[in-house]
Amino acid sequence: MLRPDVRKGVFVLVALAVAGTAIVAAILIGDAPTVFAPVVAAAFALMILLAVGGLLGARIILSPREIVVKWLFVRRRRPRAHVAEAVRATITAPRGAAGESLFLLGPRRDLVIRISGAGYTREDLDRLVDALGVPCRVFDGPVTPGEFAESYPGLLPQAERHPYRIAFAVTGVVCAAVLALVLVSVATAS
Template identity: 30%
Template sequence: MPGPSRGPVSGAALVLRPSLRRYLSTVKWSLLPILVLLAALLFRGGGVGAVVSVMVIALASAIAPVYFRRAAVTVTPTEIAVTGLLRTRRTPRDAVGSIVAVALPRTHKNSKSLAHLYVLGRGGRRIARLKGSRWVEDDMRRLIAALGVETTKLGRLASPRALARRYPHAVPLLERYPVLAGALVVVPSVAAIFLVSLEYSS
């Protein structure tokens, strides 16, 4: 878990970026079902399936490096800016109300946990989030120190849904219900395999 804040940092901007190495080391097993589905499309889906599989792999291979080069959390004396794949959201420093540090399991509640950091506005809405699958804990500590606001350390919770019960605006809907998130990936993929198989078996 990230340690305590040492007080605000003034002067030059602090720029933090996610770690691609951290991401690859923490999510490799969760990507396995998707890779199996893509392999099924590639080898069992005929020409169309192979094209779809190759396009998905190529798109993912292109987007991930771009995201990790572009994504950043920047803290200046006046604002905190969160840059994602497509846009940058800027929030005045004085709108930051609190920081929540929590350990959440990678997948199910008995799996190994990772540190997460949530920067919340005064109304409890999420301004920034550093997920343990992408960000290293040293950078979480640097962000706490740079912002210099109250930090609540919750320890380990059983799931993102448990965190949402305390901070309802901090956790996205799909993270509260991982089964739904998985269905949005698996169901269309299985449907695509089925339709392609029907096309080539007729």
């Protein structure tokens, strides 16, 4: 059984607490209405509670029959016999952010399960791959979603392969909704 690295989890918790405290203090000190302070504090408290729940509840369980990946409200169970290959890659996101992922693939290179390496150490992921006893391909350095999709088509969701398209589509829908509301309010006001 693998549990998330506590040091990474504590870092996230401290960062959330510091950010929340700084924003609430800025609201109270600055010109913003003080009614926003409890709203922001509640939002950060909720994020901290979710992060604690994720840190305490997340785990990867490898049994002779199955692999189970748990995180907060999500539990994915897959038969261990379906895993034929592993792929480790650090996939870059817009603005240079990168996250390591472990893809467990079936015999036809279909995705059995994807494990985010964000909460786990590299050593933990190495032990998991060793325990699975399947061949593992490791990309040398960070790769873009497009580069990864060339080698392993269909493993990444559309939102990860084309984040700007999704952002522009959402922005377009929001702008159209706002425009529709303005037109309806203008038409009903006259």
